[in-house]
Amino acid sequence: MVVYTDPIKDRAGLERKLAIDSYHVDPNRAHIWIIDHETCLQCERQQCINCCPAACYAPQPDGRVIFSYEGCVECGTCRIVCNEFDNIAWTYPRGGFGIQYRYG
């Protein structure tokens, strides 16, 4: 049995910082998605989980990954680190939606 630990060392601290920003979530269109959840089972590193600064990727006990676009900070990191299987479809949110930074 595989035991997963939270890759985020200080989740409460992360959430406090992200809460400063403002999000206008598009309820009708995810701007990023995992193309094929079965492909994640072949990916040993699953760097999306470790590298996303907003913890949008969550490991599941069966080896799959769940993604939530609502908290995305649009940094583009997941687009870069999923370079073995290219299994992430990535676009920016539609105009008027997405994150609004509070500190520049």
Ligand code: SF4
């Ligand atoms: Fe996370 Fe950045 Fe990818 Fe958004 S663009 S899901 S914040 S790694």
